[in-house]
Amino acid sequence: MVDVFTCDVDWEAALADELRRTLAAGQGISPRIAVAGPGCVTLESVVGSANDPLVAFASQCLPQAEHCSATSISAWADWACRRISDKLDAFDGPWRLHVFARPFPDGVDGRRRAQLVHSKLTERLREIRRRLLRRRNEQDQGPWLLTEAWAQVLLTSPSEGYVSVVDEAGRDAWRHVVSPFVAGEIEPAVDKQAPSRAFAKLVEAELRLGRRIAAGETCVDLGASPGSWTYTALARGARVTAIDRSPLRDDLMVDRGLTFVQGDAFAYEPETPVDWLLSDIIAFPDRICELLRIWLGKRLCRQFCVTVKFRGRDDDAALENVKTVLRESGYDFGLRRLTANKNEATAYGRAVS
Numbered sequence: 048m049v050d051v052f053t054c055d056v057d058w059e060a061a062l063a064d065e066l067r068r069t070l071a072a073g074q075g076i077s078p079r080i081a082v083a084g085p086g087c088v089t090l091e092s093v094v095g096s097a098n099d100p101l102v103a104f105a106s107q108c109l110p111q112a113e114h115c116s117a118t119s120i121s122a123w124a125d126w127a128c129r130r131i132s133d134k135l136d137a138f139d140g141p142w143r144l145h146v147f148a149r150p151f152p153d154g155v156d157g158r159r160r161a162q163l164v165h166s167k168l169t170e171r172l173r174e175i176r177r178r179l180l181r182r183r184n185e186q187d188q189g190p191w192l193l194t195e196a197w198a199q200v201l202l203t204s205p206s207e208g209y210v211s212v213v214d215e216a217g218r219d220a221w222r223h224v225v226s227p228f229v230a231g232e233i234e235p236a237v238d239k240q241a242p243s244r245a246f247a248k249l250v251e252a253e254l255r256l257g258r259r260i261a262a263g264e265t266c267v268d269l270g271a272s273p274g275s276w277t278y279t280a281l282a283r284g285a286r287v288t289a290i291d292r293s294p295l296r297d298d299l300m301v302d303r304g305l306t307f308v309q310g311d312a313f314a315y316e317p318e319t320p321v322d323w324l325l326s327d328i329i330a331f332p333d334r335i336c337e338l339l340r341i342w343l344g345k346r347l348c349r350q351f352c353v354t355v356k357f358r359g360r361d362d363d364a365a366l367e368n369v370k371t372v373l374r375e376s377g378y379d380f381g382l383r384r385l386t387a388n389k390n391e392a393t394a395y396g397r398a399v400s
């Protein structure tokens with residue numbers, strides 16, 4: 048068995064390197080990692096299972112997955128039905144099914160085939176595993192809940208792929224890398240009125256966090272110009288203190304909910320804790336890591352959304368320090384390259400009360 052990690056095409060090497068760094072740091076051993084195709088990296092299972100891996104460059108993870116070779120849609124459905132029922136017949140809670148594809152090696156988009164496998168598998172479950180199917184959450188294309196078992200089928204080519212089932216016992220250990228969203232992806236939000244497209248990152252982080260900025264909450268937005276994160280927070284009815292060397296868009300500068308501070312975002316600390324720390328500062332990853340360490344260490348915010356930007360792949364290693372800060376912070380957190388991120392990753396989280 049292998050743990051399968053998916054990512055955007057062309058991010059396989061960065062993801063494999065990140066896995067190597069993360070797992071070697073945790074266990075002092077060399078994990079067996081392979082690029083298995085476009086957007087797909089595998090890791091020999093034992094290592095990952097023991098270590099609760101945290102990898103920002105993975106979109107989705109299929110823990111302890113079994114490899115499948117199936118030449119037809121029916122063969123896919125039969126095989127996946129057997130694997131899922133082997134694991135879940137004895138589990139009496141709800142479960143959810145995600146079926147998705149990475150781009151096939153010949154460049155073909157596998158989404159249509161994944162849909163066909165999903166339909167045929169549902170049909171097969173109805174024929175031979177009615178009781179199991181009754182426990183499946185019908186909303187199986189939405190985010191799954193922490194109380195459910197997670198079944199995933201991944202097609203890496205028309206006839207190759209993996210099936211993974213995580214039950215109650217595994218959910219906690221894999222919570223940082225198994226995304227509740229199908230394929231770990233979220234369609235970036237669009238708002239033509241926003242000062243920039245950067246606002247999609249904040250909206251996506253809110254969705255992943257399961258918490259939105261609410262009316263009356265206080266936000267500090269570091270590196271805020273031209274202002275699309277501030278715009279989003281103000282639109283939700285929050286009060287925002289924005290810090291940047293440059294002003295925000297004119298209409299935001301006169302918003303009654305905004306306090307603008309022109310200056311160095313790294314020098315700013317609130318007098319009392321705020322509801323949200325937002326930071327999209329362009330700076331070296333180590334500076335952002337230090338910023339996080341200070342804000343989370345002093346409990347200056349209840350929630351946070353902070354981007355870490357890379358100038359090139361040489362900066363990726365700095366993410367390991369960010370992971371250490373997050374793990375030691377006592378906050379419930381996520382760290383990932385969001386669907387809306389390009390050459391950056393986003394840390395988000397909330398204080399555990």
Ligand SMILES: C[S@@+](CC[C@H](N)C(=O)[O-])C[C@H]1O[C@@H](n2cnc3c(N)ncnc32)[C@H](O)[C@@H]1O
Nearest residue numbers: 245270272273274275276291292311312327329
């Ligand atoms: C990517 S932009 C932020 C975009 C913003 N989140 C939005 O949605 O419109 C990064 C900002 O960081 C600011 N910045 C970089 N270093 C800074 C510093 N030390 N203090 C204040 N602002 C800084 C830049 O001026 C720039 O406006």
